Each structure stands twice: as structure tokens, then as C-alpha cells.
Amino acid sequence: MTKFFVNGKPVQVDVDPSTPLLWVLREALALTGTKFGCGMALCGACTVHLDGRAIRSCVAPVSRAEGKHVTTIEGLSANLTHPLQRAWIELDVPQCGYCQSGQIMSAAILLAENKSPSDEDIDEAMGGNICRCGTYPRIRSAIHRAAELAREQRTK
Amino acid sequence: MSATTMLGRREFIRTSAAVGGGLIVGMHLPALGAGKLPKDAVPQPVAITAYVRIAPDESVTIVANHSEMGQGVYTSLPMLINEELEANWTNIHVLPAPVDPVYNHPVFGMQMTGGSTSTAAEWDHYRKMGAIARAMLVQAAAQEWSVDPASCHVENGVVIHAASSRRVSYGSLADAAAKIPAPADVPLKPPKDFGIIGKPTHRLDTPSKVNGAAQFGLDVNLPGMLVAVVARSPYFGGKVANVDSAEALKIHGVKAIEQIPTGIAVIADGFWPAKRARDLLAVEWDRGPNGNLSTEEMLREFSETSKKPGDIAMKTGEPAAALASATKTITAEYDVPYLAHAMMEPLNCVVDLRADSCEIWTGTQFQTVDRMRAAQVAGLPPEKVQVHTTYLGGGFGRRANPASDFVVEAVNVAKMAKAPVKVIWTREDDLRGGWYRPMWHDRFVAGVDASGNPVAWTHTIVGQSIMQGTLFESFIKNGIDSTSVEGAADILYNFPNLQVDLHTAKIGVPVQWWRSVGHSHTGFSVEAFFDEVAHAGGKDPYELRRTLLAKQPRMLAVLELAAQEANWGSKLPLGVGRGIATHFSFESYVAQVVEASVEKGAVRVHRVVCAVDCGRAINPDTVKAQMEGGIIFGLTAALKTEITFKDGRVQQGNFNDYPMLRIFESPKIEVYIVPSTKNPTGVGEPGVPPVAPALANAIFDATGKRIRRLPIRRSDLA
Numbered sequence A: 001m002t003k004f005f006v007n008g009k010p011v012q013v014d015v016d017p018s019t020p021l022l023w024v025l026r027e028a029l030a031l032t033g034t035k036f037g038c039g040m041a042l043c044g045a046c047t048v049h050l051d052g053r054a055i056r057s058c059v060a061p062v063s064r065a066e067g068k069h070v071t072t073i074e075g076l077s078a079n080l081t082h083p084l085q086r087a088w089i090e091l092d093v094p095q096c097g098y099c100q101s102g103q104i105m106s107a108a109i110l111l112a113e114n115k116s117p118s119d120e121d122i123d124e125a126m127g128g129n130i131c132r133c134g135t136y137p138r139i140r141s142a143i144h145r146a147a148e149l150a151r152e153q154r155t156k
Numbered sequence B: 001m002s003a004t005t006m007l008g009r010r011e012f013i014r015t016s017a018a019v020g021g022g023l024i025v026g027m028h029l030p031a032l033g034a035g036k037l038p039k040d041a042v043p044q045p046v047a048i049t050a051y052v053r054i055a056p057d058e059s060v061t062i063v064a065n066h067s068e069m070g071q072g073v074y075t076s077l078p079m080l081i082n083e084e085l086e087a088n089w090t091n092i093h094v095l096p097a098p099v100d101p102v103y104n105h106p107v108f109g110m111q112m113t114g115g116s117t118s119t120a121a122e123w124d125h126y127r128k129m130g131a132i133a134r135a136m137l138v139q140a141a142a143q144e145w146s147v148d149p150a151s152c153h154v155e156n157g158v159v160i161h162a163a164s165s166r167r168v169s170y171g172s173l174a175d176a177a178a179k180i181p182a183p184a185d186v187p188l189k190p191p192k193d194f195g196i197i198g199k200p201t202h203r204l205d206t207p208s209k210v211n212g213a214a215q216f217g218l219d220v221n222l223p224g225m226l227v228a229v230v231a232r233s234p235y236f237g238g239k240v241a242n243v244d245s246a247e248a249l250k251i252h253g254v255k256a257i258e259q260i261p262t263g264i265a266v267i268a269d270g271f272w273p274a275k276r277a278r279d280l281l282a283v284e285w286d287r288g289p290n291g292n293l294s295t296e297e298m299l300r301e302f303s304e305t306s307k308k309p310g311d312i313a314m315k316t317g318e319p320a321a322a323l324a325s326a327t328k329t330i331t332a333e334y335d336v337p338y339l340a341h342a343m344m345e346p347l348n349c350v351v352d353l354r355a356d357s358c359e360i361w362t363g364t365q366f367q368t369v370d371r372m373r374a375a376q377v378a379g380l381p382p383e384k385v386q387v388h389t390t391y392l393g394g395g396f397g398r399r400a401n402p403a404s405d406f407v408v409e410a411v412n413v414a415k416m417a418k419a420p421v422k423v424i425w426t427r428e429d430d431l432r433g434g435w436y437r438p439m440w441h442d443r444f445v446a447g448v449d450a451s452g453n454p455v456a457w458t459h460t461i462v463g464q465s466i467m468q469g470t471l472f473e474s475f476i477k478n479g480i481d482s483t484s485v486e487g488a489a490d491i492l493y494n495f496p497n498l499q500v501d502l503h504t505a506k507i508g509v510p511v512q513w514w515r516s517v518g519h520s521h522t523g524f525s526v527e528a529f530f531d532e533v534a535h536a537g538g539k540d541p542y543e544l545r546r547t548l549l550a551k552q553p554r555m556l557a558v559l560e561l562a563a564q565e566a567n568w569g570s571k572l573p574l575g576v577g578r579g580i581a582t583h584f585s586f587e588s589y590v591a592q593v594v595e596a597s598v599e600k601g602a603v604r605v606h607r608v609v610c611a612v613d614c615g616r617a618i619n620p621d622t623v624k625a626q627m628e629g630g631i632i633f634g635l636t637a638a639l640k641t642e643i644t645f646k647d648g649r650v651q652q653g654n655f656n657d658y659p660m661l662r663i664f665e666s667p668k669i670e671v672y673i674v675p676s677t678k679n680p681t682g683v684g685e686p687g688v689p690p691v692a693p694a695l696a697n698a699i700f701d702a703t704g705k706r707i708r709r710l711p712i713r714r715s716d717l718a
Helices: A021-028 A083-090 A100-113 A119-126 A136-155 B005-010 B075-087 B123-145 B170-178 B269-282 B295-305 B319-324 B365-378 B407-415 B427-432 B519-536 B539-547 B553-565 B620-639 B691-703
Strands: A001-008 A009-013 A047-049 A054-058 A068-069 B052-054 B060-064 B092-096 B152-155 B156-162 B164-168 B226-233 B237-246 B254-260 B262-266 B284-286 B311-316 B326-336 B348-353 B359-360 B385-389 B421-424 B441-448 B453-462 B498-504 B576-585 B587-599 B602-613 B667-675
Touching: A009 B441, A021 A047, A021 B269, A047 A100, A054 A100, A083 A100, A083 A136, A100 A119, A100 A136, A136 B620, B052 B123, B052 B170, B060 B075, B075 B092, B075 B123, B123 B152, B123 B156, B123 B164, B123 B170, B156 B170, B164 B170, B170 B539, B226 B269, B226 B407, B226 B427, B237 B262, B254 B269, B254 B407, B262 B269, B262 B407, B262 B441, B295 B326, B295 B453, B319 B441, B319 B453, B319 B498, B326 B519, B348 B407, B359 B365, B359 B407, B365 B385, B365 B407, B407 B421, B441 B519, B453 B519, B519 B539, B519 B576, B519 B620, B519 B691, B539 B553, B539 B576, B553 B576, B553 B587, B553 B602, B553 B667, B576 B691, B587 B691, B602 B620, B620 B667, B620 B691
Parallel strands: A001 A068, B060 B092, B226 B421, B359 B385, B453 B498, B602 B667
Antiparallel strands: A001 A009, A047 A054, A047 A068, B052 B060, B152 B156, B156 B164, B226 B262, B237 B284, B254 B262, B311 B498, B326 B441, B348 B359, B348 B421, B441 B453, B576 B587, B587 B602
């Protein structure tokens, strides 16, 4: 039995401890916002936060989450109010949308650590997330916009 | 509750679609899979027509007969309908259509999404659907008030009788409107009155794509559902010779391991046990007829073949004589590889097969064909098979499979599973599963006269036919699969003597349309070779294009716009080159200018300027997004990816050896849309073809090196 927290709620799952966290989230906990893309930590579609750090859940055995806090896209905000979600909507970033949970979760860590990221900072932080539809130019603009929205929120 | 609402799934409609395009009149209104609606759908709406449903809470559900795979149709189709319907835009929801002839593609006569046609083909149809529904709502209000319908008008979801200051909302009219016979002909608004068409409009699907709510095929979960992965032959056409599943069966959670036509299905209570068990299978494969496929050999054969005359796809003038008398001839051969679509969401399909029914959930571009094939495999009449279309995590053509490969296989697995089952393809399964963009070889011989003007252009194409051996084989005319020569045989440049011929290679690799289809290779080879011809004749490649496009005003306009915005002819920083290309595809005109350099042996793309004429842009922001995405898709093909074979096996498997362009490699992109009042044309694909040649031409400008094969290799730059 592995016990941990997902989006603030305690969960316990009875699966083989080698099972990647991704499949526990998707199949056991029905949190399908986190996506399967490659299974080898190459594309970033499965990105979630583990105790405030971005991890690729497709290669993280669930045992690694024992006692820790996992945040998924579903837990980013209750009502689309996270600055990244607001910016993504404002700039209509997604096309097919499949990679966007991972993109946003990677970007959320970047913004938590860097209030005004440069293009280079964005390139570095987001380099592990693939988008086949080619939304990169909008992702870059939306991260800048989200940083701006976050600054506005703080000064209010 | 009204009788109409209560009829629910079995209700009938008098005239579901009394407008042109071969639509069916008076047929039943298809059931929309009650209880399985997407999260953003609205309960208990009343069907006004097959395409418009209105609920008492004023929510309006637009039924979309094309799949949303990122190209924005779940926004552009509602925009078309609502231009005429004039409901409150914030109340609009979208529901994927079930499979039914009433939802057929107005041109192709089957339910499908492809060919960059969705918005263009529905341009009249969806507006008429909106106009018909509006007329029925107005009629219902007029009857209630006993006034002439012509004395009423609509505004933002309300019917108004101005003379008596009476107003009634669509939601409260829905029941009555549904009983009104659908009018056969309703005039459409003149373009000068357009409200939403042409206005950048936020996508309706964005909110659900930033909080994890959007449901893709892979996200479908049914009660009691099992998960399967399949061990498929690593050789196309190979068969299982022997299998030992003893170790695999020991994995906790494995329910069954069964042979199916495509291999060995491992069925378990989750993905991980299924995948672990598959890794433990010991399968011996009979290699079959394609066990010796070799890319190296194909390259050699294609090149040899290209030196012989093929089937003539286009001939004007006397190219042979013109070449013979040319001052200078230029010869070059180009190669592009097999390419996988590599949608971010790997293929998958959920099937619930019962004795007398089969329900399928998947992200598909090919509902009618999928249903037909699934019915054959399930041994059921097609009407007992329902396909629920989810969001597609990318399509790019792969999910419009002529053999319905991923659906048929899933039904075969379901026969073994005896429970609802989801078949998941791993990334490796997906990349090695075939149905690639064909490998192509292009050989050109062109001649220029003493002043450098092209007098002859001959182009021999070698590659597999996409249509051959499929249910679309009848599209092949006189040995020519038009998708093999599109973008070459219909070249817009005014060459006095032109010949394009084709050798259709017979190779056992399953091939398929891949974003921009034949244009994905002809765009590259034609436009890169054009640059060679221009330089051989001492001409500026932009000016020569202008000269030869003098009779093509729409292409000339995008060419000039792109050149102007890119400041063609201006000085660039040292080491940076500039290249230009145009391409006409899916009835749209695109020109692109690329600025690139070679740094430490690697290509760096700095900037891409794109001009597009796609007729009237329905949602200009979507047009921009599709050009941006098409450019990045095309750059991945130019710089990164190839599927190759050795000893019959695909040599790539995941994003480590089939890499995608990443954000740090993504250039600055500017898109300019030519204002137009012409009917809308394709948008999803036309952005792809020009970028690889514009890049190749930029590299030549920067380094003097000609790029004649893709992906671009370091050795071609040194």
C-alpha cells in the first residue's frame, strides 16, 4: 500500500510499487489530465509536481511518492484562475491540447522560481516538453503574460 | 417536459437538412449517446435540427461533424452556424456527431476530417443549418404572437417583435420550434452583415485544455474496463510463428494473452501489468514478404528508377526539344524519407463489444470507414456499431486510416477480452506501426536560355502510392495517384515546356496521408530546385518567381507580401542567409521567407515570415495558429525526423531517435493573412510545404551548400 497526497487529499493505492505514478494517477485515481506521451521522460506530457518540483510521472515509480505531495493539472487551480491558465486562455495557446497539461505544469515551476523569466529562461525550463502542434511561440508569449498577471495579482 | 424532449434518442425530425450537398432529408435524428456526453455538454436539449439543439436554460449545442484535432473546428463550425443563428455566443457548446449519413462531409460523402476541408466544405452548409434553425425559432415566436414572421428579428438568442415590443428567448421557444417544418431555403446574410465571421474568436475548447478536463480517447474509462497492449510483428506483413507466454502470464493483473490477426494481445487490469507482461513474451516472428526492407537499398533503387521515363502526369509544350536547345541544363535529385505522424497522443481505442452491439470511443478522423470496418469484424450490421468521437491528441492524417487499423484491431481484442477494453499503443508501437508519409525521390532536369530564363522543366517522381490497395484505389487515373504528383503536376509557375512523370514503387510499407500529403515532398523538391535554376540562370530567386507567377495574381500577392514583410534584399547579419518559397495546396496560397544560419555545424532558424491567402479567414487567429503550427511541423521534418529500415525493421522507436523540434529551436514566426472575400480554403496543411525549401534556400544563401535531402544532416552542411 502506497500512501501519499494528490492535490491536497490523502490517497492510498494498492499497486505494484514499480508502477509509474502516471498510471496510478490515470487509472487508479481517474485523474486523466496527466498524459502519456513516451514512457521515457522524453516528451514531458506526464509532468506533475512532487513536493513542489516538476517530475516526469511516466518514469517515477509510485513508491517515490510515498508520504509526499503530488500536484496534477487538476489541482493547479479550482476554477481556471492560475495565471498560467488565464494566460493560456487569453492567447489561445492549445491546439490539440494533449501536451498542454505537461507544458503548464512545467511552466508553473518556472514561474514559482522565477518571477520574470527571459526567453532564454523559458527555453531552458520548457525544453523538455514537446508540442507536436507547434504551439511553442504562444507558449513563450503566454508564460511572459502569466508572469505579468502574477505580478498584477501580487500588487493588488 | 415536452413530448419532443421526452422522445429523446428516438425522436424524428421532419427535415433534418433540407439543403444541398447531397444531404439527407427527413431521416431520423441520430442518437447522441445519452449518458456519455462530454463534460461540457448540456443535458436535455431539444433538437431543432440535426445540427442545433437548444435547452431551456438557453444553452445551445452545435453538433460538429468534423473532429477536433487542434485545427480549431470546434470553434469555426459554431462560428459559421451562429453567424446565422445569432444565439448568445457564451451559451454555445459543441457535441461530436455520432456516425450518421446526415453528418457526412458535404463533398466526400462520408463522415471524416481531412484534406484541410472542414471549414471550407461546411462554409455554406453550416451557415444554412444556422439559418434554418433561426427561421424555425422565429416562426415559432410568430405563431405564438400571431404575427408575420417577417415582422420579427433576432438578437443574441432572443426573437423580437419590435412593433409590439415583445421578446422571447430561444430557450423558451425550443419545443415549439422543433415542431415547425424545416424551411427548404433560407437566404443567407450578405458578407457585409457578418458579425462573428472574420473576427478573431477565442477557441471554445481552450478552457478544458488547460485544466485537464478535455477528454481524449486515452482518457475514456468505462466500468469494468480492461487495458490491452499488443505485441505486433516488427516486420510489415509478418506473422506469429511461435509464442511462449508462460512468464508473461505470471504478472499480477494479467487477464488473458491471446493471438489476434495483428499479433499477441496482452489483456490486463491496467496499462502497467499489460506492458510488463508484453515485455516478457517470447515471440518468434515469421518475417513474411517484407523481412528484408532496407532504406539504403530503396534509396539506390529510387535513384536508378528516376532516370527512366515514368507515367506522364503532366506535359505541356515540347520539354525534350526545349532541353536539347537550352543554353544550360541543371540536373538534381532530391530525397525525403518515410515519416511517422507522431501525434502526442499515441493511438488508442476503447471498445465495448456486446452480443448485439458495439460501442467505440476513439479520437478518429474517419468515422464512417471505422464503423464499416468495425461492423465487419464484429459481425454486426453497421447501425449496431456506434463510434463516439473524443478529442484527438493530434491527427495529422494518421487517424484517418483507410484500413481503420487501430479500430479493427481493438475490436479483435474486444472479442478476446469479454469486457470493455482499451487498447493502448506505446510510443514505440505508434512510431513503428507503419502508415507513414511515403519516402520520395525526385529527379529534375531543367534548362535555361541565354538570358537565364527557364525554357524547360522536367520532374520525375518515384515513390509509393497512398491510394493503391485501399478503398480509394478508384482515385488512381491512368496509373497516376494524384496525391503522388500534387504540387508538381499542378505547378503554378509558367514554364513553356513542362513534364512531370511518376514511377509508383511497389513496397510493402503501409503508407498514408501525412499533413499536406504529396505536397510535403513536392513543396520541398520543387521549390528548392527552383532556387537552383534561378541561381544557374543568374536570377534573383524572388524576382524569377515574380516573373513566372505573373498570371497567378493570388500567389503573386502572397509572394510579394512575404518578401516585403521579410524585407527581401536587405542586409542580414554575417552568416545569416535568407530563402524564399511558395506553395499552392488545398486551394490556399502560401509564401514563406526563412532566415537561418549554420552555427557549429548545426542549423539555426531565426525567423520565418509567412503570408497566406486562404480566401475569407473565418477565425483569423486560428489561421495564424495553423500557419505557426504548420511551420514548426515542417521544420521538424526538415531538421529532425526520418523512419528508416534495416533488415526489415524500423530503426526508430521514441523521441530520442525520432526527435521533435523543441521550444529552444523554435524560430520567431510572423503570419500575414491576405484579406479576401473569396470562399474559404484549406488552413490546416498549407503552412507545412513551403518551410523546408525556404530553409534549404536560406542555408544555400548562408553557406553555398545545396540541401537535397531531408532531414538535413551535419554532413550536408560541411
